[in-house]
Amino acid sequence: xxxxxxxxxxxxxGLTTGAVYALVALGLTLIYGVLHIINFAHGALLMVALYGxxxxxxxxxxxxxxxxxxxxxxxxxxxxxxxxxxxxxAGRGKDENVMLVTLGLAxxxxxxxxxxxxxxxxTIETPYSFSxxxxxxxxxxxxxxxxxxxxxxxxxxxxxxxxWTDLGKAIRALAKERRGAQLVGIxxxxxxxxxxxxxxxxxxxxxxxxxxxxxxxxHIGSAFVLIAFTIVVLGGMGSTVGALVGGLIIGVTExxxxxxxxxxxxxxxxxxxxxxxxxxxxxxxxxQKA
Amino acid sequence: MSQEKRGQSLSRxxxxxxxxxxxxxxxxxxxxxxxxxxxxxxxxxxxxxxxTGGVSYSGNQGRAGAMMAVDDINAAxxxxxxxxxxxxxxxxxxxxxxxxxxxxxxxxxxAGVSAVVGGYAxxxxxxxxxxxxxxxxxxxxxxxxxxxxxxxxLKNTFRFSPGYGVFVDTAIKSLDQINTAAGKPxxxxxIVHEDSAFGTGTAKLLQKQLGGIGIxxxxxxxxxxxxxxxxxxxxxxxxxxxxxxxPADYYNEYVLVARTMLQQKVRPKAIYSVLGxxxxxxxxxxxxxxxxxxxxxxxHWYNPHKEAAQxxxxxxxxxxxxxxxxxFLNYEAVMLLADAIERAASTDRAKIIDALAASEWxxxxxxxxxxKFVDGQNTGARAVNLQVQDNxxxxxxxxxxxxxxxxxxxxA
Numbered sequence: 080x081x082x083x084x085x086x087x088x089x090x091x092x093g094l095t096t097g098a099v100y101a102l103v104a105l106g107l108t109l110i111y112g113v114l115h116i117i118n119f120a121h122g123a124l125l126m127v128a129l130y131g132x133x134x135x136x137x138x139x140x141x142x143x144x145x146x147x148x149x150x151x152x153x154x155x156x157x158x159x160x161x162x163x164x165x166x167x168x169a170g171r172g173k174d175e176n177v178m179l180v181t182l183g184l185a186x187x188x189x190x191x192x193x194x195x196x197x198x199x200x201x202t203i204e205t206p207y208s209f210s211x212x213x214x215x216x217x218x219x220x221x222x223x224x225x226x227x228x229x230x231x232x233x234x235x236x237x238x239x240x241x242x243w244t245d246l247g248k249a250i251r252a253l254a255k256e257r258r259g260a261q262l263v264g265i266x267x268x269x270x271x272x273x274x275x276x277x278x279x280x281x282x283x284x285x286x287x288x289x290x291x292x293x294x295x296x297x298h299i300g301s302a303f304v305l306i307a308f309t310i311v312v313l314g315g316m317g318s319t320v321g322a323l324v325g326g327l328i329i330g331v332t333e334x335x336x337x338x339x340x341x342x343x344x345x346x347x348x349x350x351x352x353x354x355x356x357x358x359x360x361x362x363x364x365x366x367q368k369a
Numbered sequence: 370m371s372q373e374k375r376g377q378s379l380s381r382x383x384x385x386x387x388x389x390x391x392x393x394x395x396x397x398x399x400x401x402x403x404x405x406x407x408x409x410x411x412x413x414x415x416x417x418x419x420x421t422g423g424v425s426y427s428g429n430q431g432r433a434g435a436m437m438a439v440d441d442i443n444a445a446x447x448x449x450x451x452x453x454x455x456x457x458x459x460x461x462x463x464x465x466x467x468x469x470x471x472x473x474x475x476x477x478x479x480a481g482v483s484a485v486v487g488g489y490a491x492x493x494x495x496x497x498x499x500x501x502x503x504x505x506x507x508x509x510x511x512x513x514x515x516x517x518x519x520x521x522x523l524k525n526t527f528r529f530s531p532g533y534g535v536f537v538d539t540a541i542k543s544l545d546q547i548n549t550a551a552g553k554p555x556x557x558x559x560i561v562h563e564d565s566a567f568g569t570g571t572a573k574l575l576q577k578q579l580g581g582i583g584i585x586x587x588x589x590x591x592x593x594x595x596x597x598x599x600x601x602x603x604x605x606x607x608x609x610x611x612x613x614x615x616p617a618d619y620y621n622e623y624v625l626v627a628r629t630m631l632q633q634k635v636r637p638k639a640i641y642s643v644l645g646x647x648x649x650x651x652x653x654x655x656x657x658x659x660x661x662x663x664x665x666x667x668x669h670w671y672n673p674h675k676e677a678a679q680x681x682x683x684x685x686x687x688x689x690x691x692x693x694x695x696x697f698l699n700y701e702a703v704m705l706l707a708d709a710i711e712r713a714a715s716t717d718r719a720k721i722i723d724a725l726a727a728s729e730w731x732x733x734x735x736x737x738x739x740x741k742f743v744d745g746q747n748t749g750a751r752a753v754n755l756q757v758q759d760n761x762x763x764x765x766x767x768x769x770x771x772x773x774x775x776x777x778x779x780x781a
Contacts, residue, residue, distance in 0.1 A: 085604045092600040198425045200621050202656055209631050209659060220632045293597070294621060302595055337601040342592030343564045345601075 088217030089338045090331055095223035097330015098230035099289055103303050104310035104322040105234060106281035112317025113254045113274040114162075116174055119181040121307065122300025123188035124279055128154050128286030129295035130196060136203045136290075143203065143290045144225065150283035158279025163272035185300075192297035200296040208291060222291035229288045231323075233281065238319045240277075250274050254317065306333075309353045315366020324364060328352070411457035412448060412716050414439075414706065415477040415485035415506075417497060418699075422465025424490050426620075427695045431489050431511055432460065434699035437684065442707050450714035456707065463488070467496035474500035482506060483716040486702045489695065491515030498526040507709075507721045511702045512669070512695060514644065519746040525718075527725045527742055529705050530669055530698050530735075531750040533644075537574045539752040540643040540667035543766045545582040547665075547754075547775045554778050555612040555638050557585050561602055561626055562617035563594045571617035571643055587611050596622055599629040606630070612638045612778075616645060623647035627660040638778035640664045649755050649762055651691045661757045663779035665765070669694035670753045673764050673772040675734035701733050705740065708732065736770040 103125060110118045131150055135141040141149070165184070170177035210221040241247035253260040253270050261267050293299075310329050314321025329349055337345030356363060416435045419428035439458045447453040459480060463470035470493040477485055484507040488494035494513030501508040502523040510518055510528040514536065519528050531539075548555045558579060562568035568591070576586050587609045590602050603626070606614060614637045616626050623646035630640070640648075640663070647653040648666030671678035681700060682692040690696070705728065710716070713724035731739040738749035754766035756775060763773035 082608070085608050088604055089601055092598070096598055193421070193425075197429065198423065202624070204656055208657075209628070211632055211634070218633055294624075296621070299595075302597055334598075334601060337598075338605070341590065342596055342602060346593075 084216075085338065086335070088219070089334045091214070091217050091219055092223070093331035093334030094327055095219065095227040095330070096334065097327040098227040098323075099285055099326075100303070100306055100310055100330055101323045101326025102230045102233055102281055102285040102288070104307040104314070104326055105237060105319065106278035106285075107304075107307050108311045108314065108317055108319070108322045109237070109281070110275055110278040111311060113250055114177070114271055116170075116177045116181065117308075118275075118278070119178065119304075120161075120184040120188065121181075121282070122302075122304030123185040123192075124154070124158070124300070125282045125286060125303055126192060126295065126297060126300040127157070127188060128282045129290055129293075129299060130192065130201070131283070132286045132290045133201045133203060133295045137201070142205065143287050144229075147284060147287045150287050151280045152283075154283030154286075155276040155280035157276075159272045159276035161279070162275035163268065166275070167268060167271060189297050189300070196297065198297055200294045202294045203290060205291050220292055222288075226288035226292070229284070230326075233284045234319065234323045237277070237281070241319060246273065306349060309349055311363075313352060313356050313363055315363030318363065318365040321363055321365035409447065409452035409454035411455045412451065412710060413457050413459055413480065413482045414703070415461060415474075415480075415482040415487075416458045416703075417461040417463055417470060417473055417477075417485060417487040418489050418511075419463045419465040419470075419493060421462055424465045427512075427693075428463070428465070428489050430690065430693050430695035431487060431699040433685065433688070433690055434696035435486055435511070435703050437681065437696075438700040438703035438707070442703070448707065448710050450711050451716070454716075456703075463493050463497070465490070465493070467492050471496040471500040473497075474504075474506070477501075478504040478506065483710065483718060484509065484706055484721055486706055487511050487699065488513050491518065494518050495521075498523055501525055505718050505722070507706070507718055507725055509702045509706050509725070511699045519744060523745065525722055526745045527705075527728075527747070528745060529702050529740065529747050529750065531752050532746065533570075535750070536643050536667055536752045537571070537578065539754070540641075541575075541578045541582060543667060543754045544584075544641060546766065547777050548582070548584075550775070551777050553583065555584060557587050557611045558613035558615055559587055559606050559609055559611040560589045560615045560617065561606070562589070562591050563596075563619060563622055564591045565594060567619070568594075568617040575615060575617070575643065584613065592622070594619055594622055596625070599625045600633070602626070603629045603633045603635055606637075607633060607635050614640050616640065616642050618646045620646040620650065620653075624653055624657065624660070627653075627664065628657060631660045636779070636781055640779075641666070643667045648757070650693060651762065652693075654757055654760055654762060655691075658760050662760075663757060663776055665754060665756045665775070665777070667752050667754050669698055670736065670755055670762075670764055671697050671734050672736040672770050674770065678734035681734075697734075701735060704733060705730055736764070736767070 107121050132143050132146050135146045166177055166180050169180045207221045211218040212221060212224050249265050249270055310322060310325040314325030332348045336348035418431045419425055420432055439456050443455045447455045461473040474497050485501055486509045488497050488510055489512050491513045494510050495518055498508050502525045508526050514533045516532040516534050560572045562572040572589055579586055616623055642648050645666040648664045649668040654661045685692045685696055708730045709721055709724035709728055713720040726742055728740045736753050737751055740747050741749050753764050753770060755762050756765045758773050764771045765773055765775040
């Protein structure tokens with residue numbers, strides 16, 4: 080019953096979805112790699128970014144893709160301030176405290192969103208919402224194609240930033256050895272906040288790429304965050320390349336799982352990978368031993 | 370009720386004040402309304418909806434409709450048989466939870482309400498009607514389509530709108546009628562449904578009955594809520610190539626199914642649903658006119674030929690709200706209750722229950738006959754068939770209420 084004519088489009092769809100998942104996971108893995116904390120507020124902050132893109136479109140009429148130059152610095156600033164003045168301070172240097180603070184933040188942000196914007200879902204319509212690219216074997220929605228390449232570009236930029244800039248070198252130094260970094264004159268608090276900010280800026284980009292084919296609602300974050308955790312584990316904690324490859328694998332797994340086993344059961348594939356990686360390769364595909 | 374008072378009563382504080390301080394809120398109500406006949410003390414009516422939590426959008430819509438009715442009744446001089454007594458609405462939030470809804474009814478009882486209107490979701494209504502029955506409080510269900518609500522043998526419970534069974538029956542009969550009139554082009558169908566009680570229940574009932582009207586169900590595809598991506602499902606629909614696609618989904622997923630079908634250029638002869646999450650929502654039609662075009666749905670609706678229904682639509686839209694079924698069903702539920710209180714000429718609960726049971730109210734703008742309650746169900750209540758045409762929602766069946774003809778099969 081399931082033939083190539085459906086399988087090929089399903090794989091391509093999985094790749095496009097996976098690229099956006101990768102972008103969400105990228106922020107998470109960066110924050111984990113440097114700060115060694117799991118950011119439970121990641122989903123809630125993605126939701127905030129989605130609302131940001133929505134309101135920019137609904138009130139000022141800015142196209143979601145043109146909102147990228149606003150959303151990326153905007154979310155970066157939010158992330159920076161959150162880490163510097165809320166998470167960093169309330170955490171008092173203890174990882175378990177930080178985890179609880181991010182969890183608390185997630186609850187506060189989600190309920191605030193529910194209060195301010197109600198549980199109503201918000202969608203936007205763009206001239207290209209229903210356009211498709213005909214690849215011969217499959218019709219892929221234009222927003223998904225843009226999201227795919229957009230996510231690739233952001234990943235490459237982030238990788239280059241980490242690899243070749245002073246900021247990237249300092250962040251990597253901090254991730255490896257906090258005391259050492261401090262001794263050579265790196266401003267630790269500032270760089271922690273920078274890393275958190277960059278991680279959250281990825282969500283700003285993801286939101287711009289997501290909204291044309293998706294919707295914003297206060298609980299939307301949780302749908303992404305569990306998958307993002309799986310990708311981080313699969314790709315290797317802290318690995319940029321791992322997040323991208325992991326995202327694409329998870330996207331395709333989810334898509335094919337849905338096709339062969341139905342949408343309700345299909346997601347099981349994602350979690351089988353999660354458990355299998357933890358059992359047989361706890362460092363993930365590209366992770367290094369701690 | 371004055372503007373100032375209404376603003377106050379829209380918050381939960383008002384209800385808390387009402388329950389905690391008893392007559393205080395009532396007293397302030399009469400003070401700000403000097404034109405009220407002095408002898409008439411207000412009739413306390415509980416208005417309960419899930420205004421926070423999972424179904425809060427619908428709850429807020431329902432509350433807006435109910436409050437509009439309260440304002441209209443009070444502006445028109447209140448309950449005349451009680452010397453022009455105003456209706457004092459005590460607002461409560463069921464928080465999208467059955468147990469919270471039931472607890473609010475206990476507070477209503479302490480506050481001495483004469484009747485309660487609302488509930489919205491079936492699972493809330495099941496709990497609130499039971500709790501109200503314990504204290505003999507007359508209860509008018511606004512939406513709650515689950516038929517168990519009126520089959521529990523509660524003497525206090527009245528449902529103005531039709532139940533689930535009526536919807537499925539009407540949907541099947543109407544589909545057959547539309548299909549037959551077009552020369553039976555539809556022979557096959559695919560059902561897409563969300564996997565909780567609502568979607569699964571609808572899918573099962575439809576699957577059983579579609580064979581009876583000569584439509585073969587090729588495949589039933591289920592998915593969880595929320596579901597992020599419908600490409601797989603739509604690809605499978607494309608492969609099976611059915612004449613009809615029948616979604617049984619909540620709002621978001623319904624919209625995503627329709628949008629993805631448009632993107633993947635899947636154009637069956639019709640998209641047809643029963644109580645479809647988005648099909649009869651102006652929000653969907655306004656935001657995605659292309660995806661919504663020609664979708665048919667069997668749902669609650671007003672009689673489009675009635676002036677009052679259109680007037681209320683204008684008033685609701687002027688407030689920046691969408692005119693959804695929650696709004697007009699709640700408006701009418703409060704009006705039905707007001708008619709009963711008028712005839713009972715009393716704030717006594719038992720007398721209002723008797724008046725509701727004997728109700729033959731025809732002053733509404735729904736496509737129903739005069740009300741006639743049998744075991745709490747308004748047997749005059751009907752479901753209608755709707756279709757999105759010209760960026761608007763039109764009634765296509767039954768013919769006596771229709772303001773458009775069905776367009777089937779839908780244009781490619």
